[in-house]
Amino acid sequence: MNKSGKFYGIGVGPGDPTLITMKAAQILSKVDMVIAPAADKESLALKIARPYINCKVIEMNFPMISNKNKLNDIWDKNVKIIQEILKEGNDTAFITLGDPMIYSTYTYILSRLCGYEAETIPGITSFCAAASKVNIPIAEGDAPFAVIPVKDKKLLEKTLKDFDNVVLMKISRNYDDVVKVLKENGFCAVLVTHCGQEDEKIEFDLDKYLGRGVSYLSLIIAWRDKK
Template sequence: MAKLYGIGVGPGEESLITLKAVKILQKVDVVIAPTSKGEGSIAYEIAKPYIKGDVIFMEFPMTYSKEDLKTKWEENVKKIKELLDEGKDVAFITIGDPMIYSTYIYILKGIEDYEVETIPGITSYSAAASRLNIPIAEGNETFAVISSGDVTEISKALDMFDNVVLMKISRRYDEIVNLLKEKSFKGYLVIKCGHKDEKISCDLDRYIGKKIDYLSLIIAKKVK
């Protein structure tokens, strides 16, 4: 029976992809690389040196229309099922870890009655903490990883946890920076961790009013 693999290729550096991921990429018949309209696939650029089989670039629109998203997800799931029905082993690649804020999660929900194996990847925030040489949490400290869509939820997390990793910060950056000051948190900004144009800054004010790349995060630590 053909098998679907969900593979996390890590945050950006080719060398941070796992040995198991490389082994599977070299043996599968087809690799599916997610793209958004008019853009390439970051996951593909990371995994490219290890891919031996065919590559299909599958579009996943960046839209807030639930109807448009649902239609496209269903189309993509159907295509993947067709490949599996042809007896082809398929790898769906995604940046970071497949089980954290990834397109693969939605594919997984639509694949039933097929064999599936998920291969973990190094997360962007784990890599970012290592680049900073700053622990995300130590001793009995608490920490949370949250999406930054709702400022109210961010505020709650800052009240509850000693350390907070803020993902998807681009749309709320200025508000987040002001909130961190209000709650007495020190923030560390990492933009495109592991990529050639990576940027790291402890001066969050420097980026207020500027366009922040989607692949950006903040590690926030309570000042004690």
């Protein structure tokens, strides 16, 4: 029997194609197969990775649905396809936006892929790219910081009591609440949407989007106003 292929999880960074690492580009250029998350148009991750890819690409569907059983079935099916590809001896790269170890579908795949050699290549996170773009530090010195995918208004309130530096992710789900709680707790903030992409938006006046909503690929960097 042939040796199984190696599985790579590759972070391609936040959106700006030049923020891919040398290592990610080098591995993409030598693997036998690339798996990309499917999207309506070409996925952003695939757009970034495309110039380095010399092999077949499979677009795989990972829908954002809340039904856990349905989701599990889809993941299991996708993992089976990946296992078949690996068994045939193909080195295979799974590409993911940002960093593979922070809020990525990749870790769910990885945890189901027992018995195969796997290597993960880190990527620039969206919050590091956003902080660089606005030249505002996420944290300095000995200050801790928290990263919160905002789901629960209560958790956000609690965290803003305890931390002076926070990054808020997945804010499109309850943007108006987020803005209100930040204000009530005396935080300054900047909203960054589609960081590094052509339609990037940077907004310090968070009220501007109240009642209008923001895109899924938005985040807020916030810090306690010490004036």
